Amino acid sequence: MVTGRVNSSLAQSPVRLTMAVWGGKAEVDAYNQVIAKYQAANPNVTIRLDVIPFGQFYQQVDTRLAGRQAPDLFRVTYQQVGRYALGKAAIDLSQFIDSGYSAAFTPSVWSAVNYQGKPYALPHHTDTFALFYNADMLAQAGVTVPTSLDQAWTWDRFIQVAKVLKEKSIGSYPFAMSWQNSAVHRWMIYLYQHGGQLLNNDLTAPQINTPAGIETIAWTQSWFKEGLVPPSTSVKSAEPVQNLFANGTVAMMLNGNWQIPFVNQQMTKFKWGVTYLPRDVAMADDLGGTCVAISRDSKNPEVAADFLKFLVNEENMRDYISAAQFLPVRKSLVEGGVQYALRPDEMKVFVEQTKTIPQHLVSTVVLPTWGKFNPKLADELDLAFTSGQSPEQTAQNIEAHVKNILLSS
Amino acid sequence: MADLSMTYPKERSETTTSRKPGWWSSYRSRLTPYLFIAPNLLLFSIFVFFPLLYAAYISVHQWSLIDAPEFNGVQNYTRLLSDGQFWQSLTNTVVYSAATVPTSLFLGLFLAIGLNRKLAARTLLRSIYFLPVVVSSVATAVIAAWLFNDNYGIINALLKQAGVGPVAWLSSPRWALPSIILTTLWVRIGFCMVVYLAALQSISPSYYEAAVIDGATRPQQFRFVTWPLLRPTTFLLLILNVIYSFQVFDLIFVMTGGGPGFSTTMIVQYIYQAAFASSEMGYASAMGMVLFVLILLFTLIQWRINRRTEQFV
Numbered sequence: 149m150v151t152g153r154v155n156s157s158l159a160q161s162p163v164r165l166t167m168a169v170w171g172g173k174a175e176v177d178a179y180n181q182v183i184a185k186y187q188a189a190n191p192n193v194t195i196r197l198d199v200i201p202f203g204q205f206y207q208q209v210d211t212r213l214a215g216r217q218a219p220d221l222f223r224v225t226y227q228q229v230g231r232y233a234l235g236k237a238a239i240d241l242s243q244f245i246d247s248g249y250s251a252a253f254t255p256s257v258w259s260a261v262n263y264q265g266k267p268y269a270l271p272h273h274t275d276t277f278a279l280f281y282n283a284d285m286l287a288q289a290g291v292t293v294p295t296s297l298d299q300a301w302t303w304d305r306f307i308q309v310a311k312v313l314k315e316k317s318i319g320s321y322p323f324a325m326s327w328q329n330s331a332v333h334r335w336m337i338y339l340y341q342h343g344g345q346l347l348n349n350d351l352t353a354p355q356i357n358t359p360a361g362i363e364t365i366a367w368t369q370s371w372f373k374e375g376l377v378p379p380s381t382s383v384k385s386a387e388p389v390q391n392l393f394a395n396g397t398v399a400m401m402l403n404g405n406w407q408i409p410f411v412n413q414q415m416t417k418f419k420w421g422v423t424y425l426p427r428d429v430a431m432a433d434d435l436g437g438t439c440v441a442i443s444r445d446s447k448n449p450e451v452a453a454d455f456l457k458f459l460v461n462e463e464n465m466r467d468y469i470s471a472a473q474f475l476p477v478r479k480s481l482v483e484g485g486v487q488y489a490l491r492p493d494e495m496k497v498f499v500e501q502t503k504t505i506p507q508h509l510v511s512t513v514v515l516p517t518w519g520k521f522n523p524k525l526a527d528e529l530d531l532a533f534t535s536g537q538s539p540e541q542t543a544q545n546i547e548a549h550v551k552n553i554l555l556s557s
Numbered sequence: 558m559a560d561l562s563m564t565y566p567k568e569r570s571e572t573t574t575s576r577k578p579g580w581w582s583s584y585r586s587r588l589t590p591y592l593f594i595a596p597n598l599l600l601f602s603i604f605v606f607f608p609l610l611y612a613a614y615i616s617v618h619q620w621s622l623i624d625a626p627e628f629n630g631v632q633n634y635t636r637l638l639s640d641g642q643f644w645q646s647l648t649n650t651v652v653y654s655a656a657t658v659p660t661s662l663f664l665g666l667f668l669a670i671g672l673n674r675k676l677a678a679r680t681l682l683r684s685i686y687f688l689p690v691v692v693s694s695v696a697t698a699v700i701a702a703w704l705f706n707d708n709y710g711i712i713n714a715l716l717k718q719a720g721v722g723p724v725a726w727l728s729s730p731r732w733a734l735p736s737i738i739l740t741t742l743w744v745r746i747g748f749c750m751v752v753y754l755a756a757l758q759s760i761s762p763s764y765y766e767a768a769v770i771d772g773a774t775r776p777q778q779f780r781f782v783t784w785p786l787l788r789p790t791t792f793l794l795l796i797l798n799v800i801y802s803f804q805v806f807d808l809i810f811v812m813t814g815g816g817p818g819f820s821t822t823m824i825v826q827y828i829y830q831a832a833f834a835s836s837e838m839g840y841a842s843a844m845g846m847v848l849f850v851l852i853l854l855f856t857l858i859q860w861r862i863n864r865r866t867e868q869f870v
Binding site: 206207210211213214231232234235236237320330378379380381382384385386387392395397519520522523524527530531533534535537 | 621622623624642706707708709725727728729730811813814815816817818819820830833834835836837
């Protein structure tokens with residue numbers, strides 16, 4: 149049982165910390181709960197939570213880093229943490245943790261927060277993707293959904309279902325994918341499902357300009373070409389896909405588990421459920437979730453680190469993820485299971501899907517140059533989806549960006 | 558001006574020992590105006606002039622905002638020349654300006670003339686047209702994004718009633734820019750109208766009386782009296798609108814984010830993406846400098862032309 153009391157070597161003088169996060173109501177409430185608990189155990193510490201909209205989050209953190217006024221702690225996705233490590237904007241946390249500390253975390257997320265063998269953030273939670281479906285609409289179309297991972301729909305079957313929905317005019321569009329707002333890395337789910345990779349095995353050269361890469365671009369492009377998804381859901385748009393699902397515009401959506409509270413609250417006219425992602429030659433899923441880093445501007449890194457360890461300890465991690473519908477990154481919680489108050493059966497699907505995240509995909513998206521490469525990938529895929537750029541040309545352009553940005557040291 | 562000496566203690570002149578005596582009294586009359594503009598100049602320096610110099614400095618560096626700037630000479634500028642996306646966003650900006658500036662001037666003038674007469678509800682109409690200028694442009698953009706939304710927008714709902722559509726206003730490369738242009742007109746017409754209205758009301762009625770006595774028809778009155786007298790106003794609005802359209806950002810950021818593809822990526826949008834999405838502050842600053850020079854050139858040319866034409870008025 150961790151009490152969260154700062155060890156006596158830390159000063160007892162008043163300490164003020166700020167922590168920058170983004171998040172919906174459930175997440176912010178869960179953060180505040182941990183903060184209240186820590187402050188109760190450490191009366192000399194005051195922690196202010198700075199809630200920034202996700203669209204401006206990194207811009208604000210970067211600007212404050214440039215002005216040497218960054219928050220003490222900040223939330224960051226696994227895809228972006230490498231950038232802060234590379235720029236030495238986040239501090240190396242190895243001085244604050246014991247040698248055996250890392251063993252408690254799942255290996256893929258622990259590798260994600262490490263840069264040159266040193267941790268620059270501590271993993272807090274993960275999340276992944278599955279297929280939300282409008283149960284009423286699928287019943288109307290006479291479609292039953294898979295109930296186990298090995299029964300997951302094939303790509304062909306998935307498109308077949310979409311076409312049935314389209315023919316019968318059930319909902320305005322069959323489905324939508326959530327990859328807007330700089331989350332274009334989620335397109336890689338399909339690349340890996342199709343047996344492709346963005347980079348070669350040892351991450352030294354591009355591997356996108358291959359039949360697997362071109363075919364994946366063509367397949368995702370065909371969603372738009374054939375009117376299976378709303379045109380406003382391409383990778384550069386700002387359309388919140390969850391709204392379209394909740395109001396019945398789309399019958400299915402590919403989205404993450406953290407949408408459950410929103411859908412549960414907003415989708416009052418329809419019954420809904422969650423099933424497995426469609427699969428092709430392989431099943432693959434995306435590494436979502438966030439970790440928390442300490443900025444180089446922190447005046448009290450020891451206290452910040454103490455709070456950070458408190459935030460990600462077993463008890464607080466469990467409380468946070470069960471309240472905000474996330475998935476654990478501590479082995480003990482993965483094995484022991486977490487009781488979700490909301491839609492536990494749907495959460496099981498997500499938990500199972502996490503086992504299908506390819507390690508190679510993780511290694512690719514946590515490269516420190518990923519943050520810089522991400523907008524270029526979005527540009528090219530958006531041109532393919534909205535402006536008719538051919539899959540071959542798109543693969544060629546992405547390959548050039550991989551060489552110039554992702555693999556530039 | 559002489560009585561101003563009372564406000565300055567005599568000792569002041571003795572502090573400047575390096576100068577010959579009497580320096581202060583001889584320069585005072587020339588310095589006074591500078592003292593008056595000093596507060597403004599100070600703020601201008603802090604918020605405009607210094608950042609401009611700093612941007613010039615950053616533009617010859619590579620800087621990701623979170624690491625230390627690294628000098629790289631003119632590399633950012635040479636990269637600009639071969640960056641197709643930069644040229645496309647510049648072309649988009651020119652197209653956007655050409656589509657919005659003359660139209661909003663013309664429609665603004667049209668409305669101003671209409672609302673310069675004695676009409677019932679004249680004040681109400683003026684307020685309605687001017688409203689989008691007063692309201693925050695982000696709010697205007699959000700409203701426009703709702704109006705134009707593909708899936709639940711009012712415009713598509715109305716079209717559906719008429720048996721047309723739905724049109725993918727903001728998500729097809731063909732319609733995204735026209736949607737932005739329409740929204741811009743909605744915002745800018747009111748502004749042009751108010752400025753023209755003020756100018757129209759400052760034209761002395763005696764000109765029109767004289768024109769009527771000479772037998773001028775209404776169109777002739779407009780052509781030979783109103784239009785020439787509005788020339789300085791037109792010039793001012795032209796400059797302001799071109800500068801606005803070259804710096805347009807918030808409207809597009811909210812409505813399309815520069816997409817689909819690059820169909821609505823304007824120059825400032827591209828600068829923003831380079832700076833904050835790709836973390837290339839140096840490259841973004843170099844583009845900012847190019848934009849600054851372009852707007853400066855445009856203003857100087859306009860200014861020259863206007864000075865030449867002013868002589869004929």
